[in-house]
Amino acid sequence: MKVLMWEAFAPGAAIRVGGHHYAERFLRQGASLAWCVGPLSPLNFLKRNDETRRRLGLWRRGGDTLREGRMFAYAPMTLLPYRPYPLFDLPFMHRTTLRATVPRFRSVLARAGFERVDILWLSTGSPFLALLEEVRHDVAIYRMSDDTAAFPDTPRTFPGLEREVCRRADLVLATARSLTTRARAMGARRVLHLPNACDPEAFQRGVAAEPEDLRGLPRPRAIYAGAIDRWLDFDLLAATARLLPDWTFLLVGPARTGLGPLRGLRNVRALGPRPYADLPSYLRAADVGMVPFVLDAMTHAIHPLKVYEYCAAALPVVATPLEETAAMGAPLRLAATAHEFARALVDARDENDGPGGEHARAERRAFAHGNTWDRRFEVLQAAIASLHARPAARAAGGLR
DSSP, X not given: OEEEEXXXXXXXXXXXXXXXXXXXXXXXXTOEEEEXXXXXXXXXXXXXXXXXXXXXXXHHHTOEEEGGGXXXXXXXXXXXXXXXXXXXXXXXXXXXXXXXXXXXXXXXXXXXXXXXXXXXXXXXXXOHHHHHHHSEEEEEEEEXXXXXXXXXXXXXXXXXXXXHHHHHOSEEEESSHHHHHHHHHTTOSOEEEOOOOBOGGGGSSSOOOOOGGGTTOOSSEEEEESOBSTTBOHHHHHHHHHHOTTSEEEEESOBSSOOGGGTTOTTEXXXXXXOGGGHHHHHHTOSEEEEOBOOSHHHHTOOOHHHHHHHHTTOOEEEOOOHHXXXXXXXXXXXXXXXXXXXXXHHHXXXXXXXXXXXXXXXXXXXXXXXXXXXXXXXXXXXXXXXXXXXXXXXXXXXO
């Protein structure tokens, strides 16, 4: 089987999204997999960050062959980028962006052995309509993991393009309930509600040494692990940190925006990105995991993967009341204001350290073990099979 997945991060990135976990399982099954990111544009020679530097490296090298030759990673360079600027936001740019690549994207894929694929995997940030035309495929899957149209830097024409990919894809995967409704409203033929999950064992192996950059930092410690971006409620977090001056607030992940009111607070530490393999040791060195997101249309469509990973590490969780955190059935505390959030952090820590702590930790681990990427992949496989045999989908459940 050959699979082409277009996702958000180049190999080696600190952030791992759902696509990474599905890719791993395709590879375990013996599939050959092309992992594509971008596309880049000439502007990226001037405007760079860690992610674009990794992508430029892939482009300059003509791609990387990984996993004993079974995985090919590549980032194309286009002269017609689809961006949120006048003219660059026209549907024409999205549809033709891969035809204007240097070298031609289709030729690169052919040399790597991916002229035709069994499964074409499209993410919300991919040039999905261009991929449908450029890559010969048997099955096209669109994974809707965000309400991308609600992002402030999304091109104005995106909703119409997403409506078309929903109609054309053989299967739409929606990570959140609201996205399931959205995909159906856009005319998707088949929609599968398939939330995020975790690999519990990775967060429960042994007792790792405390990371060096945490040594000496006061406890209790509240941790946020993920991208530091506009969805983080900086005002809420800053007010909470002021209410709990004896706590240390840890932010682990790449910063894509300024820290705003968090800057200068002595009990807030922005540690930057860390390798994903090191994340369990950071969670084990914390007392509570946080999901302090703003509440708006964009975040209500987020199904936070980090809740599962916190629970896998048996870490208490405090989150703002997103539609998904409120409905996912996780053993967590919801708090909307700084005073509520501070109180919830203290209560979560006290419960974890108290006589009922072992029961609470067991409940979190059980939740994580009930929501694994292996289980999600089994449902996905059944859904793919059902595209040709409807009874297989009914047996697995979930395909609508």
